[in-house]
Amino acid sequence: MSTTSQFTERDVSEFFDRTTQTYLSFWDSEGVLHTGYFADEADTDYPAAADRTSDILAADAGIDATSRVLDVGCGCGNFLLRLAERTGCRGEGLDLSIERIRFAESRRAERAPTADITFRHGSATALPYADGSFSHVVSQDALFLVPEKPRSHAEMFRVLAPGGVLTISDFLQPRAEIGAAARRHVYDRVRWNGGYSLDGYADALTAAGFVDVDARSLDAHIRQTYRVLGHTARERAAGTADEAARTWILGFADSCDEIQAAIDRGEFGWGMVIARKPA
Structure with a gap:
């Protein structure tokens, strides 16, 4: 079994600053980066599934036009923009990558x-x-990258108003022992040190002061996400004349295969957690 790497916030920010434009150029010009919630095993519509994840999180959180929302690890901004368009909420998005923030601002200027x-x-x-600034804190597939996770939980608790709701989806480390292949292709690939099991996530949020913590597994959906993305990547590579683009896309497809294998070995997972700050 491989040892855990020790990536810093700077490592994470530099990685995403360096790779954002490549991702946008070769794969998805809208910057959709989230795991999909699929209708069933036959569902292969990844964009619709990614939107469904956002809508489920928003509905479970109870976000509406009166809400003030903080999206932690907002990436390219699509989740928060969708929330604003569909509910009329106010909000702030925060991310460690300046390149993704710049893209999010450009998308906001265009869309909303x-x-x-x-x-x-x-x-x-x-x-x-400031303390108590938000009625809701949300995050999609981002908090796993934070090296000092308890500090991030304490900060999200602090900025929530009393009675406020935390609603997140996040990647999981279901077991403590991670093999070399998963370490190389899943964890180190995105500068991820490691994370919680689903129960561990619930315990960590409880320790931070949250109550009414509800954690649920979404492993079937993450496997479907990478199955669909891997198939789509190989189809797209076959029709791509640009050699650099084709090489990048095929590399992404290979990563999708490795991620599915890690899921099958119980070394990678996905879950949704809802919690509340006491009133």
């Missing part, structure tokens, strides 16, 4: 120029907001 939405560069371990 009048929405009360702002994107900011910053760390989940030192949120630049």
